[in-house]
Every structure is written in C-alpha cells, then in structure tokens.
Amino acid sequence: MSSRSAPFITPEHLNNISAEELKRRLAGDPFEAVQWIKALAERGEAEAQVLLGQAYLDGYGLEPDPRQARIWFRKAAEAGHLLGMNMLGRAYDQGWGGPVDHACAAYWFRTAANQGLDWGMYNYGHLLLHGLGVEKNEREAFDWYNKAAELGHAKSLGVVGRFFEEGWLGERDQEKAFDYYRRSAEAGDFRGQYNYALMLSERGQMEGALQWMREALGNAHMAFTRTMAANLLKHPHPVLYQVGMEALHKCALRGNAHDAYAYAKFLLAQGAGNIANLSLGRWWLRCAARQGHTQAQQEVDFHISLS
Template identity: 35%
Template sequence: MNERISYSALKGMSADELRAELSAEPARSAALVRAAAHNGIRGAQVVYGQMLLDGTGVARDPQAAYRWFVIAADAGSLDGVNMVGRCHELGWGVPRDLEEAGRRYRAAAVEGHVWAQFNLGTLLVNADDFAADPARALHWFVRAARRGHPKAMAMVGRFLEQGWGRPADPAAARRWYRRAALGGDYRGQFDYARTRYADGAPEEGIAWFARAIETAVPDFCRLAAEGLRASGDPALVAIADRALERVRQAETEEAQAAQAEATQREAAARKARPRRGFGRWLRRR
C-alpha cells in the first residue's frame, strides 16, 4: 500500500470518494489521514493524532499523538488545542500537568469550543491538585449546554439538583437531565431515570435505566449495578445484571485488543530486526 498520497490527489477526491476511503480497512484509512496530516490539513492532523492515541490502523503511540495535536494546535486548530489539554490532563504521551491542561482548555473555551468548555468545567470541579472553582465550572457547563452539549447538560442538572453554588432547583434539574438524556448522554439518561423512578413514573425510569446501561463505560456500569441491585426491584436487578454483562464484554474486548497490539508490535520488531544469517553469509564471501 502506498502511504504517500499527494495533496492534489486528496483535493481531487469527492466527498463520496473520501467517505469510501475512510470507511475502508483501518490501515488504509490511517494512511489517507496521515497523508493529509503531512500535507498540513489541520483536521487530519487531529484525527491522525487520535488514531495514534487509540491504535486505530496504526501502532498505538501516545507520544506521537501528542506531537500531532501540538502541530494542529500551533496551526490554529481549536480541536488540537483541546486535545493538547486532554493529553496534559490525563498524561497521554506527556507528563500530567493540570495547570497546562487548564490553560489549553481555557484558550479553546473562550473561542467557543464546546468540548473545551466542558473539559474545563470538569477540571474545575473534579481534578485533584487543581484550583477547584465550582461557580466557574458551572459557568462553563452552562455555556457548553446552551450550545447543545449533552454531557454539559447533565452536569448543569447535577449542579441544580445538589445545590452546588446556588439554591437547589429539582424541577430545573429534571429538565436539564431530560435534555441530556434525549441528547444521548448515558449519565444524563441515568439521572433522568433516577428522578422519574423517584417521582412515581417507574416504568419510564426503568426504560431510561436500561437505555443508559447500553452506552455507559465499564466503570459506570459497575457502580450503576451496585445501586440498581440494592433497590430490590426485579426489573432494576435485571438491568444490573446486564450492566455487569457489559463490563465482562468490555474486559474481553480489551484483552483481545491488547493481544492484537502486542502481536502487531512483535511483527514490526521482527521486520526491523537484522537478518543475522544473511550477515554471516556476507562475511564469508
């Protein structure tokens, strides 16, 4: 496969052709995105960084991913700035530095990047060793929520339900949870389910609990299963069982992905290793 794709070839592709290329096997998609990244296309630089971060179509390389995010950020990509912040917050390819993460998020947030607004809010309310500022966190969550960010909507609901930084307003919290739930956020779905179940609409609550579990991450599924099982309601216990089933599935998939990555790295190492027998043959000549 030829990974050197010219800029003119990229420009000449129709939207359908690009879509077809990117829906091909991961290695081919990665080659196309890499070529676009090397040709200075900022969006491709961010996407290729994400591919390197996830190991999609290429060997996983967080350090290289971070470098591509920086290249995109320095070229003016707000997505790149946000991802540089993520790397500093979570230690992806670079030492963890919450102050630098906050600086990067803030730079993108003030320009209207909704994910940066959400990430900054989360950092301000959750992160260890960072200057917590719940009132400022709510400010950024509200800004992102008003731009249609479902996860931010769920956080606004949580602030209003708990009375963090302002008087509690359960009715307003339910409205925000509902918006987050309809937007597809599993935390919003779970919180909306919880409020509906408690408000005397158990069937609606059960339906939303079940929906939330299908897209929730494994750690959330574990915690949700504990609470649902403790309720004693057979319908909720069944959802708890499904949550734990999804945890087991995720663990199996993670193990398989780790094995595939190890195999890929070993194959690359063997390919790069000197052929000793051939070297000895040369010395005998």
Template identity: 35%
Template structure:
C-alpha cells in the same frame, strides 16, 4: 501594458485556486479512506498535506498516530502533529492536545498546558473542551476546585447537547453545588440527558419522579424511567425496578419480574439485590425454590456487608443444610 499586467497577475491566483481545490479534494479523499479503514491511502493524503502546513490534515494525521491506524501507535508523533494544528487554531486539535497534556500521553503531564489548550478550543465553541474545563474545575485537577466555575462551563457544553454535561449539571442543581439549589432545573437538565439515552440521567429522573423532586410524584413515570436505565444495565435502576414490581408501585405486582430485575442487579454485585435474590430462592418467590441457590446469594450478600443475609444462612444451617454451614464457616 495594463492588460498584460492583469493577465500576469491572474496566473498566480489561478494556480492558488487550483492548489486549494486539490488540497480540499485530497482531504476529503483522505477522510473517506479513513472512514473505510483504508489507512494506507488516508495516511498518504494526510501526510502530504500536513507537511505543507494544512491544519486539518495535521489533525487527522495526529489522530492516526494516536490510535495506531495504518502506523505503529506513536503518542509523541501524534502530539507533535496535533500541536502544529493547534497552533494554527484548529479547535479539535487544541482539545485533543489538551487531553494529551492532562493525561500525560505523548507529552509530560502538565495541567496548566492542558487548561491553556482546552480554553483556546472552548473559546471557539468546542463543546467537548468546555466539558473538559468544567470537569477539571469540578475535580480540582490542576486548578482550585470551583463548583461555580464548573457549573458555568458545564452549562455551555450542556446547551450544545453534551449528555454528560447535562447529566452533571442536573445533579449540581439537585444538590445546590455551585448553583442555587433548584429541583426544577435539576429535572430540566436531567431530562435532556435522559431523552438522549443517558442511563444515569434516566435513573436520576426515575428517582425524581419516585420522590417528587422537581416534578409531581408519579410511580408510573418513575418505573418507566427506571426501566429505560435498567435495560441499559444500570444496576441501581434494576434494583429499584425489582422493588417496584415486588410492591406493585407504578407497575402491576409481578414476582417473576421482580426477581428477574433483582437478579440482574445482583449479578452486578448490588448487595441488597443479592439478599433479595437469596430470599426469592429460599422461599420460591418468582422462581422455583432452591436452597443451594439461596445459600449462594446469601453468602455473596453477607460478604458485601448485609447482616440479614448472614442471619438467613444461620437459619438454613439450623435446618442441617451443609452448604449453609460451610458458607458460615467461610464468613467467620
């Protein structure tokens, strides 16, 4: 009799194991299909499992509705599926639902709800949620601005490798915002972000080396970090690198390189760079002399508030350059 009971009891267990195996297989197949942009098959897999209450499937299904992958984008539907997953404790769903509440996407904007779901996710170690909480405290969005609380949450996310948190935390240590000011700790966190390729951190590290903040002053190291940021399009790094080539600081003096970096910064509307590019074309520094190009850049710099650029236009106007006179008339 006891043997029969054991056999009967084993049947539901084997069915359960088989079901779990199929669910796991379907989830993995759905993920693979999603990665391969086979949205129809992925949707079928996730929909089937989501309707049976599988939290991971609900997360992925919500994501497909959020992005409009294989379905018409439907933010309300996305929020519903994410909430079902979030209520089961799925940390990514909790974070994403928090984002939707914070930004009023698919739900009414509600900072308290956003913070609630971010916290649930963050308490499970989700770095992005920790960073989102930090940013809300930093900006005072939905909560009283609290730099100390922001720094605490940024540090949790930074320790998990999030570059934005490392970058911001480094800046907070430089400035003494919510933490005791420490240039050394500022450099420590900034370097970790910079080494992961964050261009703002690379620029900030260049500044630290240029000014000797938290590190021994080194124009060579400053130029190296500016170059990394400049190559990623950071206009301030491009301008500073132009200065370093112009002055021969940390690099061999090179007017061609100097003007090249000035011009890249100028094209991103950096006013001082626009002025120096104007000077370069007016005097033939690192480029072929070209008065018309000089007028163009002086005009842009003057429009952006550089008084010296207007003075240069006046000099060119006195040389009877018609384009300079027209530029001055437009400025006036």
C-alpha cells in the same frame, strides 16, 4: 499491521482527488485510510492532524502511539484548530504520550472554551470544579458548564442537573434538575440517562425509568457500568434491581477476571434452591479462575466437590 506496504501518496494525488473519492477512501480499509490522513496532516491540514492524532491514540490503521498522538494534537492546536486544542488538553489531562500536566490542560481547554468549543467549556469546567491545574471555583465551573449546556452539550446538561439536584451552589431545585437530566438523556449522555431514570422512578414512572436505565446501560463505559451494578443491586424497586443484575452480567461479559468473579459470587449467593443459578455461578467462577483470579482458583475445587 506494519508489515503491509503503505501506498505512496504524492502531492499531485492530494491535489487531484475529488472530495467524494477522498471520502470513500477515508471510509474504507483503515490501513489505507490512515495513509491519506497522514499525507494530508503532513501537508498541514489541521483537521487531518486531529484525525491522525486520534488514529495514533486508538490504533486505527496503525500501531497505537500516544506520544505521536500528542505531537499531532499539538500541531493542530497550534494551528488554531479548536478540537486540536481540546485533544491536546486531554492528552495533558490524561497523560497520553507524556506526563500529566493539569495546568497545561487548563490552558488549552480554556483557549478552546473562549473560542466557543463546547467540549473545551466542559473540560475546563471539570478542572475548575475539582481544582486541577487551576484554583477550585465551583461558581466559575458552573458558568462554563452552563454555557456548554446552552449549546446542547449532552454531558454539560447532566452536570448542570447535578448542580441543581445536589445544591452545590446553595440552590437545590429538583424540577430544574429533572429538566436538565431529561435534556441530557435525550441528547445521548449515559450519566444523564441514568440520573433521569432515577428521578423518574422517584416519581413512580417505572416504565420510563426502565427504558432510560436500560438506555444508560447500553451506552455506559465499563467503569460506569460497574457503578450502575453496585448502586442498582441495592435499589429497593425490583425493576431497577433487575437492571443492576443486567449491568453485572455486562461487566462479566466485557470486563476482567474481577468482574467475572463478582458475577459468579452474585449468582452463587442467589443460588439456594435454584440449580440454574448455581450451575451458572460455578461456570463464571471457572471463567474467573482461568483468567487468573486467585480467589476464584481457590474456590473452584470446593464448588466442583459440591456439584
């Protein structure tokens, strides 16, 4: 990536390029696109500074560099850019490019939230809910989540649903929880989709439950996919149990050696009298062994001797 020569972009280029042409270049080759983003960022364009920070974070068109990501998020934040404030808060919260500092994260999330950014409200609510960098305050956390939910923020809708389902503030209301989960699911949040599917299943609406649970599975990141597998493989209804199997398979395909081993053990446990499951389980066991899983390496020879 770094061996390619970057195009030389002058201030005149930036002044004369049309909005349509700039849009085309930014949507093109990542290496070239990030040069235009960088040129705009260095000229002081806060929007470009956020994009450049994200590019450094993701390794989009350049080598990943979380330290540079934090620097550019700070430039945008200090220029008053709300997403820049939120991303700088995230850098402090997650330790991107420097030490974790929840107090600094809270400052930037709160600043963005006070100026109307839904993500700032959500992230500040999270710190309040868990007492990270600020004094724990569930009521204030709920208020911020609720403000973001009123703006249609998908994740906040789901968290408000959890407040009502679990009665975190003393008020349990399953109908309100159901409605917030539905809205969160329809807005695209995988946790909302998962919780909405569970509530549909409790009401006997299994067709809808299956639809939303598979939607959640398709959207979930790996950590939540593992949670789905663990939970749904204990579910008494065969429809949701099947999705648990699909979640375990997804983990094996996209995860690490531990995921491959877990799927292998599941298939082998299901394999009594089922040659296909036994064969597939042994195949995944070998995959885990090749990826360095110690227990899988020890078990491979035993299963080969049985085949």
